[in-house]
Structures are given as structure tokens and as C-alpha cells.
Amino acid sequence: MAKNLWREKGMVNLAEKIYEMTGENVYLCYLCGKCGAGCPMADKMDYLPYQVIHMIQINDMESLNAKSIWICATCFTCSVRCPRNLDVARIMDGLRTIKVRAQEQTIDLREVEDLDKLPPIALVAAGRKYT
Amino acid sequence: MRILYYPGCTVKATAIRDEKASLAVLEALGFKIVEVEDWVCCGAVYNLPRDTVIQAVAPIRTLIRAESTMRKHKTSEILLTLCSMCNHVLKMADNMYRSNPDVAYKLDVYLSDEPNYEGKLKIMHFLEILRDLVGYDKIKEKVRRSLGGLKVASFYGCLLLRPREVAIDDSEDPIVIEEIMIQLGADPVDYPYRNECCGSYNVVRTPEYVWDRTKDIVESANDYGAEIIVTTCPLCAYNLEEGQKRRKKELKGREIPILYVSELVAYAFGLDDALEPEVKVLIDRMVRDRG
Ligand code: SF4
Numbered sequence: 333m334a335k336n337l338w339r340e341k342g343m344v345n346l347a348e349k350i351y352e353m354t355g356e357n358v359y360l361c362y363l364c365g366k367c368g369a370g371c372p373m374a375d376k377m378d379y380l381p382y383q384v385i386h387m388i389q390i391n392d393m394e395s396l397n398a399k400s401i402w403i404c405a406t407c408f409t410c411s412v413r414c415p416r417n418l419d420v421a422r423i424m425d426g427l428r429t430i431k432v433r434a435q436e437q438t439i440d441l442r443e444v445e446d447l448d449k450l451p452p453i454a455l456v457a458a459g460r461k462y463t
Numbered sequence: 464m465r466i467l468y469y470p471g472c473t474v475k476a477t478a479i480r481d482e483k484a485s486l487a488v489l490e491a492l493g494f495k496i497v498e499v500e501d502w503v504c505c506g507a508v509y510n511l512p513r514d515t516v517i518q519a520v521a522p523i524r525t526l527i528r529a530e531s532t533m534r535k536h537k538t539s540e541i542l543l544t545l546c547s548m549c550n551h552v553l554k555m556a557d558n559m560y561r562s563n564p565d566v567a568y569k570l571d572v573y574l575s576d577e578p579n580y581e582g583k584l585k586i587m588h589f590l591e592i593l594r595d596l597v598g599y600d601k602i603k604e605k606v607r608r609s610l611g612g613l614k615v616a617s618f619y620g621c622l623l624l625r626p627r628e629v630a631i632d633d634s635e636d637p638i639v640i641e642e643i644m645i646q647l648g649a650d651p652v653d654y655p656y657r658n659e660c661c662g663s664y665n666v667v668r669t670p671e672y673v674w675d676r677t678k679d680i681v682e683s684a685n686d687y688g689a690e691i692i693v694t695t696c697p698l699c700a701y702n703l704e705e706g707q708k709r710r711k712k713e714l715k716g717r718e719i720p721i722l723y724v725s726e727l728v729a730y731a732f733g734l735d736d737a738l739e740p741e742v743k744v745l746i747d748r749m750v751r752d753r754g
């Protein structure tokens with residue numbers, strides 16, 4: 333099986349990794365596109381949520397470099413609408429977590445504009461999601 | 464009825480207006496509010512991977528302290544939240560603890576310096592308390608000053624409505640804020656963005672995205688004739704307000720004031736002391752201008 337081949341080569345099967353981390357099985361997705369259609373951040377994303385999921389399905393590591401995983405606002409719109417009951421927000425968060433656990437950060441909180449004006453929840457949330 | 468209250472960091476900072484108005488409204492309705500002793504920040508967002516429990520440690524710590532406060536002050540098991548994000552996080556953590564004994568065990572180990580969490584609390588958002596414990600009729604009875612048909616656009620945002628297991632109302636067609644507004648004599652505006660996301664914490668890293676987003680929201684509310692937008696989330700409130708300033712030139716239609724739901728309720732109940740003077744003046748003017 334392909335899965336074992338990946339293992340032997342010391343590579344990760346991303347779908348399996350996501351399943352382990354989040355309990356979500358990306359192969360359930362039939363690429364209907366509903367998640368992307370309702371996503372409030374879609375126009376800012378390089379890959380729409382279902383494109384990210386498709387990349388995971390085909391084990392495309394590029395999904396880990398998608399800007400979308402940092403732009404996702406974890407609003408759960410996709411998750412409540414998916415006809416296959418996939419928790420898409422959780423999958424996006426899984427990819428982001430893989431990056432964060434590998435010490436990648438997309439923000440330096442000291443350089444944030446309006447630091448004194450922003451509500452504390454914004455800063456706490458950004459600290460949790462981006463660092 | 465004595466109820467517990469978890470403010471969270473932002474309600475004590477940029478959203479202090481919401482706290483003042485909400486607590487005054489609940490007190491006027493006969494509740495005694497007991498603030499949880501030594502509460503900690505909930506974390507604002509709930510990270511979603513299931514292979515760790517770290518995201519639940521802070522919220523469960525607060526819930527444990529809420530239970531201690533409950534025993535000490537003999538309150539009911541109701542735990543009031545005002546901020547949409549706190550409400551979401553506390554409920555997510557509570558669910559995770561109650562639904563999975565392994566998770567519960569791990570959390571007990573992390574939190575061994577505290578008593579165990581008994582899972583006896585019922586976390587309720589301000590709006591849920593108004594709807595389920597008070598009831599719309601009772602709200603109507605308390606109104607001293609009608610809002611005179613003021614056109615109010617409700618902005619629910621994401622975390623009050625999603626995911627389903629912690630939602631306070633239907634994710635796609637919520638009604639609770641509109642119902643409350645009707646009791647106050649306002650005229651709720653139905654517009655397509657009311658249950659959408661404002662861009663949330665993107666405001667910290669990519670604020671431009673959020674300003675684009677809030678411009679769309681405010682323009683849509685404008686198209687449907689809204690005179691005021693109400694929310695319960697301090698981050699939505701900031702994004703919507705700041706977004707209008709930042710996109711002043713591009714914004715089609717008028718700028719729309721952003722208020723907390725609690726402020727309109729307090730106004731209608733005649734609780735002037737609970738309102739910031741400028742908020743009172745603003746609502747006065749808007750209601751008067753309508754005749
Ligand atoms: S809505 Fe669900 S099934 Fe449809 S593309 Fe998105 S993840 Fe796949």
C-alpha cells in the first residue's frame with residue numbers, strides 16, 4: 333500500500349497526520365465546494381478551503397505553505413455547512429498547528445500596529461493562532 | 464436568583480460599556496450577580512486539534528474556580544458570560560471535559576493544584592439568559608422607553624452561532640437579538656451579513672482584510688436601512704467601528720454607530736446610569752429624530 337511506502341521513505345502521509353491530530357477524515361470530502369463558497373475570507377486566500385483539503389487528499393505538502401491556513405478566521409461557517417459533516421475549520425487549524433509546532437510564526441506581537449487600541453481578545457487570539 | 468458571572472479580559476477593558484449595561488439590566492430583572500473569584504483569561508480562541516488538551520486548561524481552571532465560588536456564595540449553577548468569544552471557549556472546554564474521560568483525566572493532572580472539576584455548571588450567554596430565564600414577555604413589561612421603531616441591524620458574528628454544539632441559536636437563521644429588539648420597540652433589519660464573520664483576529668496580522676470585510680458588512684446593513692448595528696462581541700464591535708473609520712472614503716452610505724445589545728436594553732429599561740453619557744445622547748438623538 334502506498335501508505336507504507338511513504339512510511340518507509342520517512343515521509344508523512346498528511347491525511348493520516350491530520351486524522352491523528354484532529355479526528356477528521358479528509359477522504360470524506362467530495363469537493364462540492366460549499367466550504368469555499370461561504371468562506372468570508374475566500375477572496376483573500378490563495379487556496380480555497382476545499383482546495384486545501386484536496387491537496388491533503390493527494391498528499392501535497394504545498395498545503396502546509398498555503399497562506400489560507402493563516403487567513404482562516406476559524407469562523408466555522410464551512411464546518412456547519414459541509415454536507416459530509418467534515419469539520420473544515422478543524423482541518424485548517426490542524427495544518428496551522430503543524431506549522432506552529434515546527435516553530436513557524438507569522439507574527440511578531442511586538443510589531444503589531446494599534447497595540448494599545450486593540451481589544452485584548454484580539455491579541456490573545458492572535459498569539460494563540462499565529463505563534 | 465443568584466448567578467455566577469465570568470467577565471473575561473476584554474469586558475474589563477475595551478468592552479466595559481457592555482459589562483455596565485448588561486449587569487444593570489440583569490439586576491433590574493431580579494438577578495444577583497456574583498463574579499467568579501480569581502478567574503483567568505479563557506484564551507479567546509479554542510485551538511481545535513484533538514491530540515492535546517492544553518487549550519482547555521485555562522478555561523477549565525476558571526470553571527473550577529466558578530464552582531468554588533458557587534459553593535462559597537451559594538449561587539445557582541448558572542454561569543453568565545457576555546463576550547461571544549468567552550462563551551464559545553468556556554462551552555467548548557466544558558464539552559470536551561464532559562464528553563471524554565481520558566481528556567478529563569489529563570486535565571485533572573494538569574490542574575492538580577486545583578480541586579477537580581465537577582462539571583455542574585450551566586454556562587449561559589447574556590442573550591440566552593434573557594431568552595430562556597427571563598422570557599420575551601417579561602422584557603417587554605420592563606420597557607419604560609420604547610425605541611420608537613429604530614432600525615436595528617443585529618450582528619451575531621461567528622462564535623455565538625457556531626459550531627452547532629455550543630451555538631446559542633440557529634447557525635443560519637438566528638432570531639434571538641431580533642426578538643429582543645422587537646420587545647424594546649425597535650424595528651429589526653434583516654440583512655444578509657448578520658450571521659457572518661467580521662474577520663476576527665485577522666485584525667492583528669492583516670488588518671486590511673478585516674477593513675474590507677467590515678466595509679461589506681456595513682454597506683449591506685446600510686442598503687437595508689439600518690440606523691444602528693448591535694452586537695455582543697467586543698472584537699466584532701472594534702472591527703466594525705474601526706473598519707468604518709479606516710474605509711471612510713470608500714464607504715458607500717453613512718457610517719453606522721455600533722452598540723452592544725445590552726446598551727439598547729438598558730436604554731429601553733430607563734437605566735441611564737448604566738450607559739456612557741455619549742451613548743445615551745446618541746440613542747436619544749436617534750430615537751427623537753424618528754419622531
Ligand atoms: S463542503 Fe465539505 S464536502 Fe464540500 S468541498 Fe468542502 S469539505 Fe468537501
Ligand code: SF4
Binds near residue numbers: 367373404406410
Ligand atoms: S473557518 Fe476558515 S475556512 Fe472555514 S469558512 Fe471560516 S474562514 Fe473560511
